[in-house]
Every structure is written in structure tokens, then in C-alpha cells.
Amino acid sequence: xxxxxxxxxxxxxxxxxxxxxxxxxxxxxxxxxxxxxxxxxxxxxxxxxxxxxxxxxxxxxxxxxxxxxxxxxxxxxxxxxxxxxxxxxxxxxxxxxxxxxxxxxxxxxxxxxxxxxxxxxxxxxxx
Amino acid sequence: xxxxxxxxxxxxxxxxxxxxxxxxxxxxxxxxxxxxxxxxxxxxxxxxxxxxxxxxxxxxxxxxxxxxxxxxxxxxxxxxxxxxxxxxxxxxxxxxxxxxxxxxxxxxxxxxxxxxxxxxxxxxxxxxxxxxxxxxxxxxxxxxxxxxxxxxxxxxxxxxxxxxxxxxxxxxxxxxxxxxxxxxxxxxxxxxxxxxxxxxxxxxxxxxxxxxxxxxxxxxxxxxxxxxxxxxxxxxxxxxxxxxxxxxxxxxxxxxxxxxxxxxxxxxxxxxxxxxxxxxxxxxxxxxxxxxxxxxxxxxxxxxxxxxxxxxxxxxxxxxxxxxxxxxxxxxxxxxxxxxxxxxxxxxxxxxxxxxxxxxxxxxxxxxxxxxxxxxxxxxxxxxxxxxxxxxxxxxxxxxxxxxxxxxxxxxxx
Numbered sequence: 001x002x003x004x005x006x007x008x009x010x011x012x013x014x015x016x017x018x019x020x021x022x023x024x025x026x027x028x029x030x031x032x033x034x035x036x037x038x039x040x041x042x043x044x045x046x047x048x049x050x051x052x053x054x055x056x057x058x059x060x061x062x063x064x065x066x067x068x069x070x071x072x073x074x075x076x077x078x079x080x081x082x083x084x085x086x087x088x089x090x091x092x093x094x095x096x097x098x099x100x101x102x103x104x105x106x107x108x109x110x111x112x113x114x115x116x117x118x119x120x121x122x123x124x125x126x127x
Numbered sequence: 128x129x130x131x132x133x134x135x136x137x138x139x140x141x142x143x144x145x146x147x148x149x150x151x152x153x154x155x156x157x158x159x160x161x162x163x164x165x166x167x168x169x170x171x172x173x174x175x176x177x178x179x180x181x182x183x184x185x186x187x188x189x190x191x192x193x194x195x196x197x198x199x200x201x202x203x204x205x206x207x208x209x210x211x212x213x214x215x216x217x218x219x220x221x222x223x224x225x226x227x228x229x230x231x232x233x234x235x236x237x238x239x240x241x242x243x244x245x246x247x248x249x250x251x252x253x254x255x256x257x258x259x260x261x262x263x264x265x266x267x268x269x270x271x272x273x274x275x276x277x278x279x280x281x282x283x284x285x286x287x288x289x290x291x292x293x294x295x296x297x298x299x300x301x302x303x304x305x306x307x308x309x310x311x312x313x314x315x316x317x318x319x320x321x322x323x324x325x326x327x328x329x330x331x332x333x334x335x336x337x338x339x340x341x342x343x344x345x346x347x348x349x350x351x352x353x354x355x356x357x358x359x360x361x362x363x364x365x366x367x368x369x370x371x372x373x374x375x376x377x378x379x380x381x382x383x384x385x386x387x388x389x390x391x392x393x394x395x396x397x398x399x400x401x402x403x404x405x406x407x408x409x410x411x412x413x414x415x416x417x418x419x420x421x422x423x424x425x426x427x428x429x430x431x432x433x434x435x436x437x438x439x440x441x442x443x444x445x446x447x448x449x450x451x452x453x454x455x456x457x458x459x460x461x462x463x464x465x466x467x468x469x470x471x472x473x474x475x476x477x478x479x480x481x482x483x484x485x486x487x488x489x490x491x492x493x494x495x496x497x498x499x500x501x502x503x504x505x506x507x508x509x510x511x512x513x514x515x516x517x518x519x520x521x522x523x524x525x526x527x528x529x530x531x532x533x534x535x536x537x538x539x540x541x
Contacts, residue, residue, distance in 0.1 A: 004483050006539045036482050037318075038504070038511045053521045061510050064479035108480065 004043065005099045013068035020076050021057045030119030031060070034111050036104075039066045041066045043116040047123075058112060065097070065105050070112030072096040082120050088113055130443040132523040135432040142520045144169040144424075155490030158525045162336060163307050163469050163516035165357045168421070172360055175420035179413045184265075188386060188403070202412050205419035206402065212422040213352065215369050220402040222368040222375070223415045227334040228258040230353030230368035231301070233405055235262035236381040238351075238374065239299060242328075245271035245368070247298035250289075250327070252313070253279040253506060254306050257499040259332045263301055263489030269474055272298065279503070282309030282458030289318055297327035304336035308498050309458035310441065310469030312340065319348050328374070334358060337367075339437055339467045339518070341430040344369050356414065361421035365414040368405070381406040411420030433519045434462055437468035440517050444470055444526045453537055457512055471498075474533050475541040479513040485539060486513075486532040490540050493529075517532050 021030075023044035031042040039062025046055040056077055058070045076096060077085050093109050095102060101109055142148050145167045150157050159167060179201065185194035187202045206218035215221055224230040239262075243249060249263050253276050267274045275292045278285040287458030293300055300322045305312045319329045323435040330351040335468045336342055337352075344352045351374065356365030370378065380387055380398060389397045398404035408413030426432065445461035448470065457471040474482050486493050493514045496503045505510060513530055 002488050003535075003539065005484070006481070011540070036496060038501070039480075040510070061478075063478035066483075105484070 003037045013071040014064040017071035019057045028119040028123045032115045041115045066108040066111045069109045073112045134436045152490040158491040158514040158528045161492045162518035172420045176413045176417040201416045205415045208419040214345045222405040224366035224403040226366040227355045237378040239266040243270045243272045243298040248273040250275045250300045251279045282311045300329040303332045305467045310466045312465040340434045356418035361418035362414040363409040365418040441468045471512040474536045479511045482513045482536045485536045489532045491532045
């Protein structure tokens with residue numbers, strides 16, 4: 001039963017997402033959509049001279065899974081190096097969420113990570 | 128509640144015709160409310176496809192052997208069956224396509240790019256499916272024509288805006304017959320009359336209408352009419368393009384190759400007669416035969432009765448949702464008459480994706496997303512909606528099941 005997906009922890013992150021908002025003049029900024037459902041996420045990050053993430057925010061709209069994953073992800077990546085963020089995989093997101101996901105919902109769950117990694121690729125190209 | 132829970136036919140008997148309706152989903156009875164995406168298939172349609180492959184399978188048109196003659200007769204005859212169903216004059220006016228999108232592309236690139244010029248305009252509505260929007264964007268890009276969009280308010284087309292926007296420079300009006308988002312039915316006859324007075328041609332997107340309401344393309348006076356077989360109990364890979372004979376004559380094929388030619392020389396070729404010049408390559412033979420069986424099934428039940436049944440079930444659903452403050456329904460109020468079986472809604476703070484997921488737990492199949500109408504969703508100010516769409520086999524009890532499912536969504540997202 002997918003009702004198990006909607007545990008209180010997930011719903012709390014959906015209703016009151018952490019690190020929600022924008023950052024002025026971010027080092028990393030990227031946005032993307034999930035064309036099948038219309039979920040949208042923007043990711044912003046500030047990195048220091050050691051390529052460590054010192055601040056990160058996201059905004060956008062979408063289902064509980066995509067928004068809660070983005071919220072959990074932003075908590076997780078603070079203090080990580082860009083390389084460490086790029087090494088994150090789908091399984092890491094699943095672990096953060098702590099729930100079983102059908103293949104369709106995995107796409108929702110990884111949208112935030114996909115966007116953040118897209119931004120890092122752009123940032124590394126420019127620097 | 129003003130809806131009398133009646134039906135012009137025995138719905139339980141009709142349900143017995145559809146094998147898949149017997150199945151369960153995670154132990155729950157399947158409640159299939161995703162008919163605007165595709166319909167379920169009656170056993171006799173499935174059998175007709177199997178029978179073709181088991182007993183008659185061969186390529187069509189030129190074969191002299193018995194199987195090929197049987198296949199050709201069945202496939203070509205399927206065009207006659209569909210012609211009669213849609214009110215066309217004969218098989219010359221009925222092209223079998225893969226789907227509605229394929230039909231619209233045939234008109235856009237076979238007629239549109241050759242007949243639309245710079246200075247002309249192409250008129251669409253704000254509630255077109257992407258399949259009736261994107262091909263015309265490409266035609267406008269190729270020809271320099273202007274695109275105009277008739278306003279839609281609460282799912283209802285603004286007719287005076289349509290009369291303003293269709294003018295002497297209009298070359299093509301391409302419009303949806305029944306909205307796949309709101310279920311509202313557009314009075315296409317009035318628009319066609321106005322368009323013809325101004326010398327414009329009209330393509331009617333009947334993907335949602337032909338499966339659900341009686342359609343007569345002759346009476347409607349449509350120049351082109353397209354629909355999908357899989358939404359009307361037929362197999363996937365079956366679709367129909369109707370065109371007035373003289374217009375199909377002047378329409379160039381947009382796919383070239385085998386089966387669609389008359390004479391071929393190394394440097395040149397001429398096209399086969401209608402409708403075959405538009406059916407390049409080996410066609411979807413089994414699907415075409417299955418579509419004819421589907422159309423006969425619908426005729427046996429009666430399109431008027433099907434429409435009456437769906438309207439009544441939909442009205443019941445709309446009235447129940449409309450009185451629920453936590454359910455937002457998009458489109459006109461329940462008493463709006465010109466509509467078919469589609470309801471778009473959102474529940475409380477739940478994203479439609481989450482609503483559909485929770486409904487699925489209770490065996491209820493709905494669809495959530497932009498329904499291939501992204502610009503319309505933007506105009507409505509919502510990222511997406513949940514859509515329940517009904518067909519001839521849905522029951523009032525299934526609406527009750529949907530409403531119970533909505534209660535679960537509310538509980539989770541309260």
C-alpha cells in the first residue's frame with residue numbers, strides 16, 4: 001500500500017520544506033521539470049573556496065515526494081563538497097526518504113538531485 | 128441530489144463484456160476511471176484481433192492468395208464500417224491512422240503547409256490538446272501565418288470571441304470537439320458555419336467526442352475530423368482521419384513509400400486512390416479490423432444511450448464533488464448541459480500526483496498531470512489536475528468509490 005509512503009516525516013517536509021526559497025547571486029543555479037507530471041524545481045547553492053556547499057535552497061512546486069526529497073536533500077548536502085554531491089545516487093535519495101517507491105515515483109524523488117547535479121555540471125564548466 | 132441513478136441499458140450486463148473489469152488491484156475491485164486516456168476493450172474486439180492473427184493473417188491489397196484476399200476484404204471493409212459510423216459518404220473519405228495525432232499531422236503537413244500562406248491566420252482554442260496545437264505551430268512557423276486562440280472561461284468556449292477571431296484571413300480552424308480536461312462539448316456546427324462563411328477550413332479533433340457522443344461528420348459539415356480507435360473500445364494503433372473527398376484529393380500525403388503509390392518510375396511516382404494514398408507501408412491491419420468490431424459494438428449499444436448514461440453518471444459525480452468544499456472542480460457547474468464524462472479536480476492541499484497514488488491504493492484508476500494541455504493549465508493557474516473520466520461501463524457505485532477514495536486523500540493531507 002502506497003499509503004505507507006505518506007508518513008508524517010514526508011508530509012512534514014512537504015508542508016514545511018527546509019531550505020525553501022531563493023539565493024541572490026548563487027554560484028550554482030539550475031532548474032528542470034518532470035514533463036510527465038509538471039513538477040518543477042529550482043536549486044540554488046553557494047560554495048566556498050574548497051568547493052564545499054555552504055548554503056543551498058530550492059523552490060518550485062510538485063507532489064509530496066518531489067518536494068520532500070528536495071527538502072531532505074538540501075539538509076543533506078550542506079557541508080558536502082561538489083564532488084560528494086555529484087556522487088549521490090538514486091539509492092541515497094531512497095535512503096533519505098526511507099520509503100518504498102514505485103518506478104514512476106522514483107522519478108519524482110530524484111528530481112531535486114537531478115537539478116542540483118545539473119547546476120554543478122554547469123558551475124564546473126564555467127570555473 | 129437531483130440525479131436519478133438510472134441507465135438506459137443494463138450496465139452490469141455491459142460490464143460482463145469487458146474481461147479486464149473483473150480484475151482486482153491489490154485486493155481491491157478495479158474502478159477504471161481513466162477512459163479519456165484509453166478505454167477498455169470488450170471481449171469481442173479482443174477476439175476479432177486474435178481471430179485475424181489465428182486464421183487470416185496476411186498482408187493486404189495485392190495478394191492473390193486466399194488469406195490475403197480475406198485480410199484485404201476485412202481491412203478494406205473496416206473502412207466502410209467506420210464511414211457509416213461517422214456519417215461519411217464512403218471509404219474514400221476514411222483514412223486509417225495510428226492515432227489522432229497522426230491524423231492531425233496528415234492534415235497539417237499534407238494540406239496546411241500547402242494551403243496556408245503568410246498573412247493568413249490559423250485559429251485554435253485555448254483548450255487544445257498538444258496534438259492539435261503543436262503541428263499547427265510548425266505550420267505557422269513554415270508559412271508565416273498568425274496563430275490565434277479563442278478564449279475559454281471555466282471550460283466553456285467564448286463563442287463571440289470565436290466569431291471575432293475567425294475572419295476573412297482565416298485559412299484553418301482546428302478545434303477540440305470535447306475537452307479532455309473539462310469534458311465540455313464545443314458547438315462545432317456553429318463555428319464550422321461561421322468559418323465556412325469566411326472561406327476557412329475546419330478540422331475537428333474528435334478524440335474525446337466520437338467514443339462518447341453521436342457524431343455525424345456530414346451533418347456537422349466538418350472538412351476534416353480525427354479520432355482515436357483505442358479510446359472507443361478499439362485496439363491501440365487504430366485511428367481515423369475523415370476528410371471531405373475533394374479536400375483529401377488536394378491533400379498531399381506526408382508519408383511516402385509502399386502501399387500508397389499507383390505508378391512508380393525511378394524519378395517519379397503517382398499516388399494510389401483514396402484513402403490508400405495516405406496509408407503508406409503495411410497498415411495496422413489487425414487494429415483496423417478490431418476497430419470495426421469496436422464500432423459495431425458501440426452501435427449495438429447505441430451512441431445516444433451511451434451518451435445519456437455517461438452524462439448521468441458524470442452529473443452525479445460532479446454534484447457530489449461540487450458540494451464538497453475541500454474538492455475544487457475545474458470547468459462549468461454540474462448543470463452545464465453540453466458535456467461528456469470528464470471531471471478535472473483537486474483535493475485540498477494534495478498534489479494531483481499524490482491524490483492519484485492514494486486513489487490507486489483503493490483500486491481506482493485516475494490520471495493526474497497536465498493532460499497534454501500545458502498552456503491551459505498555466506492559464507488556469509494550476510500545475511496539474513486529477514482527472515476522472517467515465518465510459519459506458521462505469522457505475523454510480525464507482526463514483527461512490529471515488530468519493531470514498533477522496534476522503535482518504537483528505538485524511539492523509541489534512
